[in-house]
Amino acid sequence: MKKADRIFALICLGLSGWLIQESFKYDYMTMYTPGPGFHPFWLGVCLGLLSLYLLYDTFRRKATKEDQESQLPGRKGLVRIGLIILITAVLAFLMTRLGFVLSSFVFIVLTLAILEKFKIVKSVLYGVVLSGAIFLIFRYWLEVDLPKGWLGF
Amino acid sequence: MDVLHSLMHGFSVFFTPYNLWMAVVGCFFGTMVGVLPGLGASATIALLIPFTFGMNATPAMIMIASLYYGSKYGGSITSILINIPGENASVVTTFDGYQMALQGRAGAALGIAAIGSFIGGVLGTFGLIFVAVPLAQFSLKFGPAEYFSLIIMGMLTIVFVGGKSITKSLMSGVLGISLGVVGADIVQGAPRFVFGIPELMDGIDFIVVVMGIFGLGEVLVSAEEYMKMDSIKVPFTKLWPTWKDIVDSRWAILRGTAIGFVIGALPGAGATIASFMSYGIEKSSSKHPERFGKGAIEGVAGPESANNAACSGAMAPLLALGIPGSGATAVMLGALMLYGLKPGPMLFTTSPDFVWALIASMFVGNVILLIMNLPMVPLFALSLRISYSLLYPIIIVICMIGVYSLNSSMFDIWMMWVFGIIGYFMKKYDISGAPLIIGLVLGPILEQSLYRALSLAHGSILVFVTRPISATLLAIAVVMSIVVSLKTIKTVRKQLSDEEG
Numbered sequence: 001m002k003k004a005d006r007i008f009a010l011i012c013l014g015l016s017g018w019l020i021q022e023s024f025k026y027d028y029m030t031m032y033t034p035g036p037g038f039h040p041f042w043l044g045v046c047l048g049l050l051s052l053y054l055l056y057d058t059f060r061r062k063a064t065k066e067d068q069e070s071q072l073p074g075r076k077g078l079v080r081i082g083l084i085i086l087i088t089a090v091l092a093f094l095m096t097r098l099g100f101v102l103s104s105f106v107f108i109v110l111t112l113a114i115l116e117k118f119k120i121v122k123s124v125l126y127g128v129v130l131s132g133a134i135f136l137i138f139r140y141w142l143e144v145d146l147p148k149g150w151l152g153f
Numbered sequence: 154m155d156v157l158h159s160l161m162h163g164f165s166v167f168f169t170p171y172n173l174w175m176a177v178v179g180c181f182f183g184t185m186v187g188v189l190p191g192l193g194a195s196a197t198i199a200l201l202i203p204f205t206f207g208m209n210a211t212p213a214m215i216m217i218a219s220l221y222y223g224s225k226y227g228g229s230i231t232s233i234l235i236n237i238p239g240e241n242a243s244v245v246t247t248f249d250g251y252q253m254a255l256q257g258r259a260g261a262a263l264g265i266a267a268i269g270s271f272i273g274g275v276l277g278t279f280g281l282i283f284v285a286v287p288l289a290q291f292s293l294k295f296g297p298a299e300y301f302s303l304i305i306m307g308m309l310t311i312v313f314v315g316g317k318s319i320t321k322s323l324m325s326g327v328l329g330i331s332l333g334v335v336g337a338d339i340v341q342g343a344p345r346f347v348f349g350i351p352e353l354m355d356g357i358d359f360i361v362v363v364m365g366i367f368g369l370g371e372v373l374v375s376a377e378e379y380m381k382m383d384s385i386k387v388p389f390t391k392l393w394p395t396w397k398d399i400v401d402s403r404w405a406i407l408r409g410t411a412i413g414f415v416i417g418a419l420p421g422a423g424a425t426i427a428s429f430m431s432y433g434i435e436k437s438s439s440k441h442p443e444r445f446g447k448g449a450i451e452g453v454a455g456p457e458s459a460n461n462a463a464c465s466g467a468m469a470p471l472l473a474l475g476i477p478g479s480g481a482t483a484v485m486l487g488a489l490m491l492y493g494l495k496p497g498p499m500l501f502t503t504s505p506d507f508v509w510a511l512i513a514s515m516f517v518g519n520v521i522l523l524i525m526n527l528p529m530v531p532l533f534a535l536s537l538r539i540s541y542s543l544l545y546p547i548i549i550v551i552c553m554i555g556v557y558s559l560n561s562s563m564f565d566i567w568m569m570w571v572f573g574i575i576g577y578f579m580k581k582y583d584i585s586g587a588p589l590i591i592g593l594v595l596g597p598i599l600e601q602s603l604y605r606a607l608s609l610a611h612g613s614i615l616v617f618v619t620r621p622i623s624a625t626l627l628a629i630a631v632v633m634s635i636v637v638s639l640k641t642i643k644t645v646r647k648q649l650s651d652e653e654g
Contacts, residue, residue: 004582005321012324019331026338026345032612036338036345039600043334047327054320072581077377084376085574088369088549092566095553108546115376116542126543134550142204144558 002058009055012047019044080115087111099149105131156286163509166211167517175212176514179219180521186220187227187239188533190375190541192368192548194224194240195480195590199363200555202488210492211510217488218511219518221481222274222464225424226522229266229457230533233259242424242460245432249445249452256448264394265402265450266457267526273410273458274519277465280414282512284466285501289473292498297605298616300497302626304599307476309630310419312588313637322585329592330599332357339601352564359487359593361556365569366586367480368552370576372545393527394450402454405435413459417466423479427463428456465515472500472508477594480587487594 019040027035072078087110094103105127112123138144167173186197198217205213228240233250246266253262295303312322335346336356347353409431416427435455436445445452470476475496477483489496494504501508526533556569579586610616618624 001582008321008324008582008584012328015328015331022346026343027341029612030340033340033604033608036340036343039603040331040334040345043327043331047324047331050320050324050327054324057320073377081373081377081577084373084545084549085570088570088573091550091553092563092570095557095566096563100554104550107550111546112542118542130543130547131550134547134554138554144204144554145561146554147557147561147563 002061005054005058009051009058013051013055016044016046016048016051019047083115084111087114095147095149097149099151100146101131101135102149102151103147104134107131156282159505159509160282160513162505163511163513166506166510167215167513172212172215172510172514173517175216176219176518177521179216180223180518180525182216183220183223183225184227184230184522184525184533185536187224187243188230188536189539189544190231190237190239193371193481194221195363195484195587196368196371196552197224198481198484198488199360200368200552202360202484202491203555203558205488206491210489210494210504211507213492214485214488214507214511215514215518217485218468218515219521221485222461222515222518223522225457225460225464226267226270226526227533228460229270229453230263230526230530231537233262233266233453234534235537242428242463243457244425245428245456246453248432249447249449252446252448253450253453258448261394261398261450262453263530264527265398265454267523267530268394268399269402269406269409269454269458270461270526271519271523272406273413273460273462274465274522275516276410277414277417277462278512278515278519280418280462281465281469281472281515284418285469285473288469289498289501292474293502294622295498296620297602297609298620298623299626301599301602301606302617302623302630303474303476304595304602306626306630306633307470307474307478308588308591308595309633311478311591313633317583317585319637321583322588325579325584325586326588326592329589330596331592332362332589333593333596334600339597340604350564352560352562356597357568357593358559358565359484359590360559361565361569362572362593363480363484363590364552364556365572366576366579366589369549369569369573370580370586372548372552373573373577374580375541376545398450402450405431405451405455406458408434408438409455409458410462413462414466416459417463417478418469419466419478423467424460424463427459431455431459461519468515471496472511474498475500475598477591480590483587483591483594490594 023037023040023044026037026040028037028041029035073081087107090110091103091107094106098106108130109123109127112118112126113120118126135146139146182197182201183194186192186194198220201217201220205216224240225242228238228243229246229250231237231239232243232246233254236247236251238244238247250262250266253259308326312319312326333356335353337343337354338345344354412431412434413424413427416430417423432452432455435451436442439445439449439451467478467482470478471482471486475486475498477486486496494500494507552569553566556565557563559565576586606616607614616623617627
């Protein structure tokens, strides 16, 4: 946890520096009121101070039991999370190309077959039923405009 | 009498078949959300918002509000039957609820949870009326300076009360406000932090962020934990609690309601804290505290009443001041703004039909939930048999549709994907997501109040301390900060002395 806090503090410190630097591109004050740069500047300052405090805190505080435990799952868990993130990206990538129905079918089949170790036939079956059902509900019942692909659906 | 008259008017606005249907839909979804793991109230409300765009504000908010308090009913079902809380606010219910179920009294536990929730919800709504109306009248005196101080105070309370690390919660809040800076600025209309990306010109949509952090992020966390839920092992045949059960828990229900309402109405503390407090009080005031944890019915009745009363209480600052106290109410605030309503002190004056119909719907919604939850519990329990392996791909696909339907934009989908990954790490490392959402929703209002206050005062920053109400609010914020930092100093000293000793 300490290490994670340190990383979080450093990321935020970087962000705060960037906020402050960006804020100089806009007017800090207009006649009587603050300009567009006022708010981001002070947000950057607050974030910076808080990050410095968190950083200082990670060096000062005694490691608690929680600090010593790793928060991340083991290798297996990380691979699983990574795969879900990846397959979700594939879904997003395919959506405008294959259209909603096909891409969600691919997504469900990939998730069930690779991650959940379903048999391929079962995965395909679930994929057809679920992507079809979701499509019908959202397209025709809720009348949502879903992305269409080359095939027109 | 004026209030009673307004309430009657609210009922007359509410009672159309369409509004009633929306309340039923909201209650049903709310219960399902409570039962199913991996999708909380905040994410589901955000998910529903795009589908309500074609609707009038009143039925849309009726549905959203009933989903919000309905989720607290549903949360108790999993707590009692399989010892897994469907919602944070139902964690306490597992202590005695599951024990009761193991003893063959699942029906009594579920029944008393539903009855307690009902009483808590209804009495809480009465409380809401009696707090929100004077609060809204008082806050009519608020100018931009007061509003600025109020938001500062509100956000600080949220951070101080909730979340494990105050520093990290504060940072989360500041990050949220910073995200709110993106887009055309309110003074000159100049694009800020847009970097030439046209999609960013309107700012970052809070719905996208909520769906990422609370939707996709939550799914990642639950999917990692290999949510292999046990199927229900406990028998439940008798669905109703006995008369003795109800008599035994009457004081627990009433005390839980009072605690829940007060805690819920304060910003920051929400249903979860209310339920824990109620459990603590029931245990310490009981003549037989040793029964708690072994299936004491008061241990179910009190917290379940408290978490529903807290939901009603949380509506008071939301409707009367426009200040949300939790992630879910922040999403509701965002929804109100999308429907073109201006939340804040003027809401009661400018949109009385809307406010009173919403309050009236909360009475009816609780009746619907009681009816749904007593005889239909076995039906909801059936949905527990759906394996999580099937559930999470569906949730991800639906999140995508929800975000896409906002602006038909792939940019939003990729943004949600990024926030999903961020949300996963936030959850893992105890960085509370609620302050970020609240900051994102309130940030632009905060900036606007600041500018208005300063321009009215010709640039004098003293305006925040010379106006009495604003000064009082800021003083409260300062005192709170000192108290909290003292506590921190104390623990630091203790650590130092531990090291020396």
